[in-house]
Amino acid sequence: MARILVVDDEVGIRELLSEILYDEGHTVELAENAAEARLARQRARPDLVLLDIWMPDTDGVSLLKEWSAQGLLDMPVVMMSGHATIDTAVEATRIGAFDFMEKPITLQKLLDTVVAGLKLGCAPRSAGASAAPSLPPPSSSAATATVTPEQAVPAFVEAEPAAERNEGLLGNITLDQPLRDARDEFERVYFEYHLKREGHSMTRVSEKTGLERTHLYRKLKQLGIETSRRRSNS
Structure with missing residues (x-):
């Protein structure tokens, strides 16, 4: 079970992704803009972030740059968009995004990408990050x-x-x-x-x-x- 942050200004997308991920056993937190995403990131480090590129206040690529500059990009981030160009996807990957999903997102693409991202997130972390207590497996x-x-x-x-x-x-x-x-x-x-x-x-x-x-x-x-x-x- 993982903690996944979904950042998207479209409520329908947020609810759909939340329901799918919840049914897979994950804990899901929702944010409708960059401001809410920042607060969620401050409260706790998510295991994975699904981040929309086009948002009204701050776009996803800018937020990605911000997290990278602040040393907060220590979790896999998957960018999402229905209008992004190849150049935008390449830029996001260069900054540190793990992957890019084009909308509409298919169920299998979502599940495969989440599994791959969580595997990446299981890699050994720095000594500072490991100091935080980890939750026991559900048993x-x-x-x-x-x-x-x-x-x-x-x-x-x-x-x-x-x-x-x-x-x-x-x-x-x-x-x-x-x-x-x-x-x-x-x-x-x-x-x-x-x-x-x-x-x-x-x-x-x-x-x-x-x-x-x-x-x-x-x-x-x-x-x-x-x-x-x-x-x-x-």
Whole structure:
């Protein structure tokens, strides 16, 4: 699992890339312009950056130069654009970009490029960079050691006393299954809870969950969740 920063001023592109990368098990942070990208880079070093070239405030190539000059270009950066010329792509590579993807980006191209970029990012770092603590790999033993019952169980799932909680269960969700399946089960419970709580108002559910309506509808359809309240015949 990697932390990936997606920088693009088009909300549709951000949401689409976020959903694909999230489904692959990555943690995704979104930025709609260079200013937000700078703040995200200051908070933590991402494992990979997907950076749009044409943005309204500061273009991606200028931001790439800025990071390079400040010594912050210590992660693979993949440039994206639907209008860039070959010269622009070459310039970005010369500055330090890992690769360039032309929009519209195909699913396989995205996945292949991300895998290749993350492999590059796994190369040994300098002594200063290695001082930062690394997160443990996702495993049941690590989760048991670092996550308290109050943190692990969502607020809407009544937590059982520690002595009575079955090992390997999160509420009614078994953790003894592939990550993708467990995540789908959790998301299904999560969205069904908010739909019920908000009276199936997609506007309020969108606000509560932080997802745009288009993304929300797509996610609910993917999970097989009814988006409208079923009316009784009485």
